């Protein structure tokens with residue numbers, strides 16, 4: 256599907272599982288999309304592999320892993336998420352894990368919540384973090400086993416380039432023609448969820464700038480269709 260004939264709505268799914276590396280990925284990255292799925296009547300859940308304890312941002316006192324896990328649970332209520340599962344993999348080490356081991360958690364969580372779709376970060380990890388790529392790889396392996404749709408959140412190349420120029424970040428963008436779905440979103444629930452991640456968001460100029468550049472548009476890619484039902488919008 257080219258950018259000329261991209262879809263403008265999310266597909267109808269019964270349940271979507273967001274597969275993330277760190278608490279805040281579900282809000283900073285996927286928040287508006289997760290909320291939009293809920294608005295379409297889909298159940299949603301989050302599987303997060305780490306507690307995010309290695310973050311360089313630490314705007315709230317206390318053990319960062321415990322703080323961030325609690326922040327994720329609070330954020331989920333704003334996004335309409337029914338279930339949050341935070342695993343204990345060390346932050347920053349997912350790329351060294353066997354993909355089969357990570358995928359087994361995704362298979363279990365997807366079955367538990369009745370998900371027929373997975374929502375992940377785009378190949379390249381969007382921010383360039385290797386943990387993000389490992390989470391995406393695990394999701395695709397699980398989807399192959401269960402025959403699930405895998406949708407990836409992506410940002411346009413122009414926005415990635417602008418952020419990298421302004422902040423020296425390593426965002427990996429995607430040509431807009433590679434977007435299968437271009438979605439108009441309401442960010443109010445996402446912004447409320449972001450505020451729950453106080454340890455990561457109060458001084459996060461990169462996040463603020465990215466949302467400003469993205470406006471109310473999200474780009475999604477189909478990384479894996481469901482073979483049993485095809486891909487349709």
Ligand SMILES: [Zn+2]
Nearest residue numbers: 276277280384
């Ligand atoms: Zn992350």
